[in-house]
Amino acid sequence: MTESNHAPTVDLAIIGGGAAGVLTAIHALCQARPGLQLALIEPDLPLARGVAYATGHEGHLLNVPAGKMSGFADVPDDFLDYLCQLQAYPELDRDALARHYVSRRHYAAYLQLRLRQAQQGSAAQLQLVNDSVSALQPEGDGLRLVLGDGSALRAGAVSVAVGNTLRPLPARGAQLLSRAQRVEAWDYPAVQAIDPGVDVCIVGSGLSMADSVVSLLANGHRGVMHVISRHALLPLPHAEGGAADFDPQPLLAMNLRQRLRGLRQHARQAQAQGLPWQAVMDRIRPLGQALWQSLSAADQRRFLRHVVRYWDVHRHRIAPSVHAQLQALRERGQLQLHRGRIDAVSADGDHVRLTGDGRRGSRLHLQVQCVVNATGVETRGQAMRNPLLQQLLASGLARPGPHGIGLDTAPDGQLLDADGTPHPRIQVIGSLRIGSLWESLAIPELRVQAAQAAQWMLAQAGLP
Numbered sequence: 389m390t391e392s393n394h395a396p397t398v399d400l401a402i403i404g405g406g407a408a409g410v411l412t413a414i415h416a417l418c419q420a421r422p423g424l425q426l427a428l429i430e431p432d433l434p435l436a437r438g439v440a441y442a443t444g445h446e447g448h449l450l451n452v453p454a455g456k457m458s459g460f461a462d463v464p465d466d467f468l469d470y471l472c473q474l475q476a477y478p479e480l481d482r483d484a485l486a487r488h489y490v491s492r493r494h495y496a497a498y499l500q501l502r503l504r505q506a507q508q509g510s511a512a513q514l515q516l517v518n519d520s521v522s523a524l525q526p527e528g529d530g531l532r533l534v535l536g537d538g539s540a541l542r543a544g545a546v547s548v549a550v551g552n553t554l555r556p557l558p559a560r561g562a563q564l565l566s567r568a569q570r571v572e573a574w575d576y577p578a579v580q581a582i583d584p585g586v587d588v589c590i591v592g593s594g595l596s597m598a599d600s601v602v603s604l605l606a607n608g609h610r611g612v613m614h615v616i617s618r619h620a621l622l623p624l625p626h627a628e629g630g631a632a633d634f635d636p637q638p639l640l641a642m643n644l645r646q647r648l649r650g651l652r653q654h655a656r657q658a659q660a661q662g663l664p665w666q667a668v669m670d671r672i673r674p675l676g677q678a679l680w681q682s683l684s685a686a687d688q689r690r691f692l693r694h695v696v697r698y699w700d701v702h703r704h705r706i707a708p709s710v711h712a713q714l715q716a717l718r719e720r721g722q723l724q725l726h727r728g729r730i731d732a733v734s735a736d737g738d739h740v741r742l743t744g745d746g747r748r749g750s751r752l753h754l755q756v757q758c759v760v761n762a763t764g765v766e767t768r769g770q771a772m773r774n775p776l777l778q779q780l781l782a783s784g785l786a787r788p789g790p791h792g793i794g795l796d797t798a799p800d801g802q803l804l805d806a807d808g809t810p811h812p813r814i815q816v817i818g819s820l821r822i823g824s825l826w827e828s829l830a831i832p833e834l835r836v837q838a839a840q841a842a843q844w845m846l847a848q849a850g851l852p
């Protein structure tokens with residue numbers, strides 16, 4: 389790093405060292421000219437873990453088969469090659485491994501290795517900064533990055549890859565519970581430390597709930613696992629068989645109601661041909677962004693109000709083995725699913741009382757010893773508890789994305805300011821773009837965005 393106005397200066401900076409930030413760094417290192425200085429800023433090391441890949445639990449699986457998890461769109465078998473070389477699953481041949489749902493912990497190690505390899509083969513220099521960025525300020529023809537420790541860094545162009553923020557437990561009194569009584573689902577060691585004999589209530593019934601249940605089960609949990617969510621919908625399983633064979637393009641011209649009708653019809657046709665309904669979702673998966681962007685704003689609102697929960701369980705599916713564990717627990721009554729909305733929690737000695745609205749206007753009362761917050765990813769830009777995002781919104785450098793989701797971005801990912809003007813030096817990737825793109829969370833989208841972000845930053849900073 390060089391010094392300018394007392395702040396060290398780099399050519400490019402990537403804020404966030406989760407999967408998206410690391411993939412962006414790899415692309416920048418591979419494309420950079422000699423001498424380029426790149427900073428990767430991440431408070432929570434080791435790199436590439438973020439929320440999803442920080443778990444070391446063998447039973448926390450990728451929700452996509454290994455053969456589809458390459459970090460690089462132009463090397464589709466890269467993750468598979470990595471696993472084969474590692475001999476991580478010697479009992480599976482290559483084809484079986486491609487279809488297998490492997491432990492998520494492998495993914496961070498894979499990205500870390502690819503980053504090291506990119507560093508070794510690059511003429512550029514990567515500086516790892518172990519801190520968070522709390523503010524971004526335009527300065528001359530670049531940006532000043534204020535770090536958590538109060539120091540600063542100057543960069544010619546910046547990629548914001550700060551990823552997922554947990555939604556807080558939506559109940560009065562949550563802050564007053566002890567650490568043993570209130571556990572975050574993404575705090576994997578804390579979930580594993582829950583006493584197997586206690587009754588728990590998991591708030592939220594999506595993928596984070598499934599992770600928590602897997603951890604509890606592996607720990608020999610004996611207590612009841614209450615699961616509560618507004619629609620009481622559990623994630624559905626993947627099925628083998630590949631994508632159905634129909635032309636999905638006509639869906640893009642339909643309104644929301646017609647699309648839902650069309651999809652149900654395709655599912656019936658698939659089933660008549662002996663294919664599972666999942667084959668229809670697999671067929672439309674590559675069109676996820678186009679399907680969202682071709683809906684009118686009114687239909688997008690309708691989707692968010694009435695359809696999204698049903699969409700999520702069909703789209704964000706889990707490994708069949710995880711689904712089987714959930715089913716077995718339900719069948720023996722240890723996992724009890726409740727439809728409702730918790731509005732208050734309170735401690736009563738060792739117990740936690742939860743109250744809320746239940747089915748058909750009834751009140752819901754539960755008493756457990758521990759509450760697990762598995763409400764998932766916070767998508768509302770204004771509500772994200774990340775000082776950098778709050779500063780960007782408060783300063784007018786950013787504005788909330790469509791429907792208040794994430795931040796607003798131009799089609800190429802440039803950050804839009806309060807007036808809708810693209811910032812020439814700031815690029816956003818990942819879940820902050822969900823409002824604009826809808827599909828902007830999983831590796832198939834992130835790997836494309838990361839390659840584009842690296843190229844864009846190099847061009848903006850005049851360093852192609």
Ligand SMILES: Cc1cc2nc3c(=O)[nH]c(=O)nc-3n(C[C@H](O)[C@H](O)[C@H](O)COP(=O)(O)OP(=O)(O)OC[C@H]3O[C@@H](n4cnc5c(N)ncnc54)[C@H](O)[C@@H]3O)c2cc1C
Nearest residue numbers: 404406407408438440450451520521550551552818830831
């Ligand atoms: C539990 C879970 C399981 C998932 N499983 C899969 C899967 O199997 N397959 C799949 O394709 N996708 C999966 N996903 C989607 C997942 O979000 C992406 O695959 C990927 O992890 C997202 O990477 P990211 O870098 O965008 O965000 P994150 O992984 O959240 O990383 C963001 C990073 O930015 C850092 N950061 C935040 N704020 C700042 C700041 N102000 N300054 C500096 N750094 C900051 C954070 O510390 C973090 O390390 C899963 C998601 C979750 C939550």
